Amino acid sequence: MDDRDLLTRVQAVIGHAQTLDDCAVLPHGGEYLVATTDMLHETTDFPCGMTGWQIGWMSVAVTLSDIAAMGASPTAVLLAVGLDDPERLLSIMEGANDCCTTYGAELAGGDLDAHRELTIVSTGLGHVAPEHLVRRKGARPGDVVAITGTLGEAQAALEGYGQHRQALLEPQPRLREGIALGRAGATAMMDISDGLALSLYDMVAANGCGFAIDTDRLPLPAGVPEGEARELALHGGGDFELLFTCPKELLPVPDVEATIIGRVTAEPVVLASGRVLERRGYQHRW
Amino acid sequence: MDDRDLLTRVQAVIGHAQTLDDCAVLPHGGEYLVATTDMLHETTDFPCGMTGWQIGWMSVAVTLSDIAAMGASPTAVLLAVGLDDPERLLSIMEGANDCCTTYGAELAGGDLDAHRELTIVSTGLGHVAPEHLVRRKGARPGDVVAITGTLGEAQAALEGYGQHRQALLEPQPRLREGIALGRAGATAMMDISDGLALSLYDMVAANGCGFAIDTDRLPLPAGVPEGEARELALHGGGDFELLFTCPKELLPVPDVEATIIGRVTAEPVVLASGRVLERRGYQHRW
Structure with a gap:
């Protein structure tokens, strides 16, 4: 059993809206x-x-x-x-x-x-x-999906890439970016502390639509071989970047360093360069 | 070392007012x-x-x-x-x-x-x-000191008095009473989860004045021999009653069951029937 299974049980007691x-x-x-x-x-x-x-x-x-x-x-x-x-x-x-x-x-x-x-x-x-409030729910097919900063750095540090140790141990919450994106009109947003892949699936659950990302566009951790870097970027935990959706013309938002990694689709699946992305990342397990 | 010693260290970092x-x-x-x-x-x-x-x-x-x-x-x-x-x-x-x-x-x-x-x-x-906000600080010499409900019931349950087990396991927070006392003009208030004695000393620390209580007035747990009941009422933990001070003429406050147990004094000590009360109750220790 993992924490997302448990959350489903909690929703039965306190309601679905309280946990989204x-x-x-x-x-x-x-x-x-x-x-x-x-x-x-x-x-x-x-x-x-x-x-x-x-x-x-x-x-x-x-x-x-x-x-x-x-x-x-x-x-x-x-x-x-x-x-x-x-x-x-x-x-x-x-x-x-x-x-x-x-x-x-x-x-x-x-x-x-x-x-x-x-x-x-x-x-x-x-x-x-x-x-200016941004929720997880609000993404619309046709929006782009984007991410602040760099992916996979915290997990890279755990795998021994010492140059990323500060990203792991002293994470920088993206407050300036979140506020700017809310004011600019981002349609949906969450942080990706359990990894990009799990977060995209959380966004599917909240929105009922899907995401098609292009793995060539992922901002990868420096100094890590490309295949490993892509794995860390998709499935590594411990990053505190913001994953958000918005109309394409909204970007760039001043003072927000962000990368478009794909787009919102009508069908509720997560595709990575055309293939269904594995739903795997950081989860508490019992 | 106990948690009140540690709190003193925390105050050096985040300030005194934040912890009062x-x-x-x-x-x-x-x-x-x-x-x-x-x-x-x-x-x-x-x-x-x-x-x-x-x-x-x-x-x-x-x-x-x-x-x-x-x-x-x-x-x-x-x-x-x-x-x-x-x-x-x-x-x-x-x-x-x-x-x-x-x-x-x-x-x-x-x-x-x-x-x-x-x-x-x-x-x-x-x-x-x-x-209507009531803080720990605000007691004035001449005010009475009073307590809601009954003292020592939770500790009595821990000592084996089964009739008090519900008080221990299903404590009833005194929200109605707290709101009514705030509106009526109580001058200082706190809950007594670590016991009456420790709470009175916390009130001394916050107020710089003292308390003289009359142990004959304490509302004691039913069915417990008097000497033991008084010990539980003074030093037992796990009760969630409200300890408060106010001008004598404020009482009774409608819908609030409370007992006057003493008065606020100028000298910053806690006296129980004329003798200095031992500073002892529930504390986390390392």
């Missing part, structure tokens, strides 16, 4: 609040050798990335920290606070707990004008 | 948003024999209790669930959803993860008009 996006969307005043929570822990999320500062930074960055994926601006982050060793706390908090400060959020509070395994849950809050 | 209350307070529009996060996990928080439904209920209840302590109304809860066994998820989500529904909040989303030990982090959001 990177963030919950809560109307408040004339605006939308967005809220998201992410659990990270030592054995599955923090690669060996990571510093406390990097652990704190990453814990906040993954949450801010979800806020970016809605076209929203972050306001506050709460951090619940289950500590195996209390000596680790200070550097974790410094990394978390630095990530908040870099992206304009306030580290507003949290919870401390003793835990056998270092476990961090960061919760992010943001806000966005209703007309 | 049960919730973070975030101005938004003309209102205050309040936000709080709580980590619970199997070995320290879920007594043996607890059902999945009760685990889900409790995980939400502890968070809603923090919202109640600010005089705020809950709006949404996010649940990050680290599962040892995926079969546990459905009943946990049902309990969580039932607790949300009971108290007027929406279970708006969350995160799923595989974890060696069942670990749940619930994050609650609420809102309150600025004039």
Whole structure:
């Protein structure tokens, strides 16, 4: 069983709409609040050798990335920290606070707990004008599909390509890009933390339409043989780039470095250079 | 080292004001948003024999209790669930959803993860008009100090008094009471999840004044010998009652069952029937 199977069960309890996006969307005043929570822990999320500062930074960055994926601006982050060793706390908090400060959020509070395994849950809050909110659902056949930045770098680092280690350990959430894309009129968006392929299938599920991507267009990690680089770009996890759709004439959006990798199709399948793309990437399994 | 020592270190990074209350307070529009996060996990928080439904209920209840302590109304809860066994998820989500529904909040989303030990982090959001917000700081010498409901029931259940088991396993956050007390003009408030004694010392730290309580006035758990009942009421954890201060003439507040247990004093000490109260209760330790 994987986490997407489980999500289907959760939908039976709390409803389908609550689980479709990177963030919950809560109307408040004339605006939308967005809220998201992410659990990270030592054995599955923090690669060996990571510093406390990097652990704190990453814990906040993954949450801010979800806020970016809605076209929203972050306001506050709460951090619940289950500590195996209390000596680790200070550097974790410094990394978390630095990530908040870099992206304009306030580290507003949290919870401390003793835990056998270092476990961090960061919760992010943001806000966005209703007309600038971008959801996963909204893609239209004929739109192009595009991606910010470079694909596969985090997984490349895990495979031993040391030049990509910073991309793995200190991910940079695409907040500026997400906000700009929301204002420009992107039609659908999500981040690709579980890999491009799984994310495209999530987009199929949300939209009921499909995607035809051209693997020659994928922005590949530098210094990796091309075949391996393409595999990492399609199926590697740990990248926090934004996958989005929009009318072709919308691009380029000023200040957003993005690559068109394909187009939205009517049929709900994912094709990579004409062949059905394998639905494989990073998943929690039990 | 305990969690209150650690909190002092965190304050050096993120600031003192961010850690003083049960919730973070975030101005938004003309209102205050309040936000709080709580980590619970199997070995320290879920007594043996607890059902999945009760685990889900409790995980939400502890968070809603923090919202109640600010005089705020809950709006949404996010649940990050680290599962040892995926079969546990459905009943946990049902309990969580039932607790949300009971108290007027929406279970708006969350995160799923595989974890060696069942670990749940619930994050609650609420809102309150600025004039009805109650903080831990605000107590004034001469105010009375009072408590909702009954003390020591959860700890009594842990000590084997089965008649209090529901209080332990299915805590009822005092939302109606918190909102009514905020509107009525309570001057300071917090919930007492780590026990009355520790909470009074937290109030001393926030307020710079002290408390003189009369142990004969404590609302004790039924069916427990008096000496033991008083110990449980002072130092037992797991109760989610509201401890608050207000001018004496404010009480009774309609629809709020509360007991005056003492008064606020100028000197920053906690006295129980004239003797300094031991600073002891539920604390996470490493």
